[in-house]
Amino acid sequence: MEKISDNLAFGGRQQQWRHQSAALGCAMRFGVYLPPAAAQHKLPWLLWLSGLTCSDENFSHKAGAQRVAAELGIALVMPDTSPRGEEAADDPAYDLGQGAGFYLNATQAPWSRHYRMYDYVTQELPALLRGQFPLNGRVAVAGHSMGGHGALVCALKRPQDYVSVSAFSPICHPVKAPWGRKAFAAYLGDDETRWREWDASLLLAERGSPLPIRVDIGLADPFLAEQLQPDALQKAARESDSRLELHRHAGYDHSYYFVASFIEAQLRFHARHLLA
Amino acid sequence: MEKISDNLAFGGRQQQWRHQSAALGCAMRFGVYLPPAAAQHKLPWLLWLSGLTCSDENFSHKAGAQRVAAELGIALVMPDTSPRGEEAADDPAYDLGQGAGFYLNATQAPWSRHYRMYDYVTQELPALLRGQFPLNGRVAVAGHSMGGHGALVCALKRPQDYVSVSAFSPICHPVKAPWGRKAFAAYLGDDETRWREWDASLLLAERGSPLPIRVDIGLADPFLAEQLQPDALQKAARESDSRLELHRHAGYDHSYYFVASFIEAQLRFHARHLLA
Numbered sequence: 001m002e003k004i005s006d007n008l009a010f011g012g013r014q015q016q017w018r019h020q021s022a023a024l025g026c027a028m029r030f031g032v033y034l035p036p037a038a039a040q041h042k043l044p045w046l047l048w049l050s051g052l053t054c055s056d057e058n059f060s061h062k063a064g065a066q067r068v069a070a071e072l073g074i075a076l077v078m079p080d081t082s083p084r085g086e087e088a089a090d091d092p093a094y095d096l097g098q099g100a101g102f103y104l105n106a107t108q109a110p111w112s113r114h115y116r117m118y119d120y121v122t123q124e125l126p127a128l129l130r131g132q133f134p135l136n137g138r139v140a141v142a143g144h145s146m147g148g149h150g151a152l153v154c155a156l157k158r159p160q161d162y163v164s165v166s167a168f169s170p171i172c173h174p175v176k177a178p179w180g181r182k183a184f185a186a187y188l189g190d191d192e193t194r195w196r197e198w199d200a201s202l203l204l205a206e207r208g209s210p211l212p213i214r215v216d217i218g219l220a221d222p223f224l225a226e227q228l229q230p231d232a233l234q235k236a237a238r239e240s241d242s243r244l245e246l247h248r249h250a251g252y253d254h255s256y257y258f259v260a261s262f263i264e265a266q267l268r269f270h271a272r273h274l275l276a
Numbered sequence: 277m278e279k280i281s282d283n284l285a286f287g288g289r290q291q292q293w294r295h296q297s298a299a300l301g302c303a304m305r306f307g308v309y310l311p312p313a314a315a316q317h318k319l320p321w322l323l324w325l326s327g328l329t330c331s332d333e334n335f336s337h338k339a340g341a342q343r344v345a346a347e348l349g350i351a352l353v354m355p356d357t358s359p360r361g362e363e364a365a366d367d368p369a370y371d372l373g374q375g376a377g378f379y380l381n382a383t384q385a386p387w388s389r390h391y392r393m394y395d396y397v398t399q400e401l402p403a404l405l406r407g408q409f410p411l412n413g414r415v416a417v418a419g420h421s422m423g424g425h426g427a428l429v430c431a432l433k434r435p436q437d438y439v440s441v442s443a444f445s446p447i448c449h450p451v452k453a454p455w456g457r458k459a460f461a462a463y464l465g466d467d468e469t470r471w472r473e474w475d476a477s478l479l480l481a482e483r484g485s486p487l488p489i490r491v492d493i494g495l496a497d498p499f500l501a502e503q504l505q506p507d508a509l510q511k512a513a514r515e516s517d518s519r520l521e522l523h524r525h526a527g528y529d530h531s532y533y534f535v536a537s538f539i540e541a542q543l544r545f546h547a548r549h550l551l552a
Contacts, residue, residue, distance in 0.1 A: 008496065009533035064340035064536065220284065257285035260340065 001132065004029065010070035011036040014060055019128065023119040024083040030125065031056045031078035032133060035070040044138035044163075044274035045075035045129075046267070047121065047154075051145030051169075052179070053099045056080045059144075062256040068267045074274055075135055079121055081147070083114040095179050096186055102174075103150030104198045106187035115187055122154055122161065140270040142166040144259055145223075149174055152200035152213070152233075159210050164273040166214040166266045168259050169221055173201040173232035180227075201232040208240035214269045215244065216262045218252030245269075277408065280305065286346035287312040290336055295404065299395040300359040306401065307332045307354035308409060311346040318412040320439075320550035321351035321405075322543070323397065325419030325426040327445075328455070329375045332356045335420075338532040344543045350550055351411055355397055357423070359390040371455050372462055378450075379426030380474045382463035391463055398430055398437065416546040418442040420535055421499075425450055428476035428489070428509075435486050440549040442490040442542045444535050445497055449477040449508035456503075477508040484516035490545045491520065492538045494528030521545075 004016040012035040021028045037043060046069075048059050056078050059065065069076050082088070082101030089110040091097035097111075106115035129135055141162050143151035148170025155165035174180020175195045184195040196202050217230050224230070230246060237244035247265075252258040280292040288311040297304045313319060322345070324335050332354050335341065345352050358364070358377030365386040367373035373387075382391035405411055417438050419427035424446025431441035450456020451471045460471045472478045493506050500506070506522060513520035523541075528534040 007529055007531050007533040008494075008527040008537070010537050014533050061338050061532070064343065066533070066536070067340065218284075251284040253283055255283050256337070257283040257290055257342075260342070261284070261286050 009033065009066045012038065012066065012070050014066060016056065021120055021124060023116045023124040024088070025114050026083045026085045026088050028084065028120070029056045029080055031060045032129070033060065033066050033069055033076040034133065035073050035075060037073040038075060038134045042134045042136040043073055043075045044140070045077055045135045046270055047139060047141045048076060048078045049103060049121065049141070049143030049147030049150040050078070050081050051143070051147045052081070053094050054081050054147070055099070058256065062260060063263045064260045065263045065267060068264045072267060072271045072275070074267065074271060075133065077125070077129060079125055082117060088114040096183060100146065100183060102146060102183045102187065102198070103153060104187060107194070108187060108189045111187050117150075118154070121150070122158055138163055138274050140164045140166070140274055142266060142270070143170070144168045145254065146171060146179070148215070149180070149200060153198055153203065155211050155213070156200060156203040156207060156209055157197070162211055164212050164270050166216075166269060168216050168262070168266070169218060169223070169228055169254050170200065170215060170233075171228055173199060173229040175199045175202065176232070177227045177229060201229070201236045204233065204242055205236035205239050209242040212273060213237070213242065213244045214247070214266060216247045216249060216266065218254065218258045219248055219250050220252055221254045223254055285309065285342045288314065288342065288346050290342060292332065297396055297400060299392045299400040300364070301390050302359045302361045302364050304360065304396070305332045305356055307336045308405070309336065309342050309345055309352040310409065311349050311351060313349040314351060314410045318410045319349055319351045320414035320416070321353055321411045322546055323415060323417045324352060324354045325379060325397065325417070325423030326354070326357050327419070327421030327423050328357070329370050330357050330423070331375070334532065338536060339539045340536045341539045341543060344540045348543060348547045348551070350543065350547060351409070353401070353405060355401055358393060364390040372459060376422065376459060378422060378459045378463065378474070379429060380463060383470070384463060384465045387463050394430070397426070398434055414439055414550050416440045416442070416550055418542060418546070419446070420444045421530065422447055422455070424491070425456070425476060429474055429479065431487050431489070432476060432479040432483060432485055433473070438487055440488050440546050442492070442545060444492050444538070444542070445494060445499070445504055445530050446476065446491060446509075447504055449475060449505040451475045451478065452508070453503045453505060477505070477512045480509065480518055481512035481515050485518040488549060489513070489518065489520045490523070490542060492523045492525060492542065494530065494534045495524055495526050496528055497530045499530055
């Protein structure tokens with residue numbers, strides 16, 4: 001592992017690392033924020049999954065999360081959004097290929113060789129982090145847009161690994177949304193029954209969630225009705241008697257200005273579970 | 277004037293505008309943040325001047341200032357760092373030409389035609405803003421690096437226009453610093469006596485400052501000794517009996533992580549004067 005950068009921020013360390021990922025078969029970058037308390041003891045941490053076109057940097061630059069993480073004593077881990085480099089397949093569209101990994105394990109060529117972001121963020125990266133940073137076993141997962149979909153799917157498929165899950169503007173029901181249908185057809189193939197295990201609303205309706213879920217969504221989000229479909233997630237939560245706090249915010253859109261405005265509320269939600 | 281974007285952030289509006297600048301002879305973009313209180317009455321405001329390579333967007337994306345501005349009821353105005361476009365001269369180096377206007381009025385060809393950032397940020401832009409936004413006459417000025425130099429110079433040359441001034445990691449003594457010497461030679465010519473009126477340390481020593489000044493500087497800033505030279509500013513403040521709070525922060529560098537870590541402190545410093 002190679003450290004790329006290291007900046008003091010709110011008394012803690014904001015670092016960027018590069019490593020060779022076995023799951024993805026390429027070099028990957030990730031960010032980590034270690035609050036001041038990391039100098040004293042192992043900390044609970046939040047895995048943040050970013051959205052389409054993002055890298056490991058958007059959240060660390062734009063969300064303002066370090067301030068609250070420093071206060072609460074929660075570390076932040078920020079992986080990239082797909083495999084990278086010439087060896088990994090790509091597509092010129094912003095919503096497929098590099099920058100658009102969708103946090104799943106692809107089964108179709110040419111994607112199946114490198115696009116295993118689910119294995120990467122749920123297994124390889126946490127194991128790597130445990131050996132390298134002062135992190136304990138209490139983990140929350142959150143994300144934005146495509147990363148909100150990823151956070152919900154990770155938490156619903158592996159509830160034993162997390163204490164809580166949240167999302168900003170998540171793609172709640174990708175099997176019915178254009179972004180999801182395009183990506184799932186490419187990564188998983190035409191048999192739509194294979195898509196079900198990567199759809200948060202279908203997973204929640206089927207399995208329920210033992211974890212508390214918080215979702216923040218902006219009512220001026222241009223993607224709300226067609227791509228995000230929070231009503232489907234809410235319906236699934238009701239049907240499965242799961243704990244979903246769905247906060248609808250008048251006037252807010254899909255941007256990081258929305259994330260920045262409510263990241264403190266999401267981090268305090270996770271802190272109740274991470275620090276319990 | 278054309279509105280480019282408008283995002284709700286912390287209950288206020290983060291907007292990006294484009295207009296034709298008479299002072300600069302080109303189209304310019306700027307950002308403005310209007311806190312929730314702007315719906316009720318005219319607000320005091322902070323003029324933020326960004327550093328080398330920056331645009332009107334760096335501060336609005338990365339500093340996290342909107343949260344504090346919303347709470348305090350202070351508007352933020354974020355101009356670009358130079359004239360732009362094909363009509364304005366440029367240079368391939370990052371520290372000259374577009375993105376590197378140094379907030380002065382150039383006297384040398386080819387720069388003198390468009391590079392009048394001092395007139396733009398002290399006169400044209402404020403006049404434009406007063407007609408367009410709910411801003412009152414109480415103004416503070418702040419900036420980062422080259423923009424810290426700009427903020428100090430604007431406040432020292434036009435103290436009647438501002439109530440307070442602050443800077444992160446400013447170029448304090450550009451006539452003795454490589455960035456400053458290169459830019460001043462190009463924009464102002466070889467006669468170094470013409471440079472003196474654009475050097476914060478020389479201006480402060482000569483004129484003193486009726487305004488309170490706050491400077492935050494990181495002791496791990498790689499540019500500290502050669503480019504920034506805060507000791508020169510401190511010496512000038514002592515000699516002129518001016519009010520300079522110089523905060524030196526162990527471990528912090530030149531990045532926006534440093535700005536984000538202490539922007540709340542700078543905004544609260546300005547609030548004591550803006551809201552008095």
